[in-house]
Amino acid sequence: MVALMLLSAACKPAPEAGTDMSNRERAEVTIGKAVEARGARFGELSDSNMAAFGPLAYSYDPATERIVVSVLVAEFSAWTVFPDRRPKIEATLAALEDPAVGGLFDTAGGTWHLDRDTGKLRLQIAHADLDDVSELLASTEALQGVYPEWSLSWAGEVGKIVHNGAPLPPNRVTVKNNPYR
Numbered sequence: 001m002v003a004l005m006l007l008s009a010a011c012k013p014a015p016e017a018g019t020d021m022s023n024r025e026r027a028e029v030t031i032g033k034a035v036e037a038r039g040a041r042f043g044e045l046s047d048s049n050m051a052a053f054g055p056l057a058y059s060y061d062p063a064t065e066r067i068v069v070s071v072l073v074a075e076f077s078a079w080t081v082f083p084d085r086r087p088k089i090e091a092t093l094a095a096l097e098d099p100a101v102g103g104l105f106d107t108a109g110g111t112w113h114l115d116r117d118t119g120k121l122r123l124q125i126a127h128a129d130l131d132d133v134s135e136l137l138a139s140t141e142a143l144q145g146v147y148p149e150w151s152l153s154w155a156g157e158v159g160k161i162v163h164n165g166a167p168l169p170p171n172r173v174t175v176k177n178n179p180y181r
Contacts, residue, residue, distance in 0.1 A: 024049070026130040027060035027067050033133045034058055034069075034140065055147060056140065061126070069139045070113070070124035071147040074155050079119025088163065089114075093121070095162040096155075105154050106174040108142035123150060145175060153180045 021029070028045045035042040040053050050059040055072040078085040096102035096112050110123040123146070125139040154173065157180055160166035169179055 023065050023130055024060055024062060030067060030131055030133050030136060031058040031060065034136045037133070037137055038140070055151070056144065057122070058136070064126065065130070066126040066128055067130060067136060068124050068126045069136055069143060070110075070122040071143045071150075072120055073123050073147065073150045074121040076114075076119035076121065079116075089119070091162055092155075092159050095158050101161055101168065102158055104169050104172055105150075105158065106146050106172070108146045109139070110143055110146075121155070123147070149175055149178060153178075 024045070027049075031045065031051055032042040035051050035053070035058065038053075038056075042051060045051060045060060048059075049062065050057055052058075057068075057070050057072070059068045059070070060066075061068055076089050079089055093112060093114050102112075107123060108125075110125045113122045113124050114120070115122070123143060125143065127136055127139065129135060157166070157169075161168060171177060171179075173179065
């Protein structure tokens with residue numbers, strides 16, 4: 001009986017839409033629906049406010065009160081293991097954010113985020129509407145459309161432009177217009 005009470009206390013139901021919910025609870029419901037729409041199981045957001053599976057992650061940012069969908073593009077182990085290489089990684093990040101370099105490559109509307117604790121580089125889209133699952137899923141699809149190109153090719157090509165003097169692409173690089181295949 002005690003085990004049953006502990007189990008039921010740990011499994012709180014999600015709040016019903018339309019009731020007085022905190023922004024975190026609203027985001028949790030929306031993220032849960034998005035995760036389940038992708039075929040994964042969802043219980044609740046962790047203390048880190050993130051639900052991640054594979055390279056895809058949904059998170060709630062309480063500081064901005066936004067839901068962020070992101071894909072992991074690269075993990076710079078040198079960031080944590082060889083701190084002397086950080087300036088080179090920072091230069092690549094600056095190029096990714098520069099419209100004259102990184103702007104030539106399709107980001108599906110995402111922006112870059114480097115976690116300076118782990119060296120993980122993510123492409124992300126933030127959403128102010130905490131209740132719009134369809135918008136969140138559309139951003140998920142868009143990011144997953146460009147993610148393979150970024151993780152397998154384009155991030156390296158930007159690195160070659162910045163560090164090896166490789167030429168800029170003559171036209172905007174997209175999944176359909178990809179000169180690096």
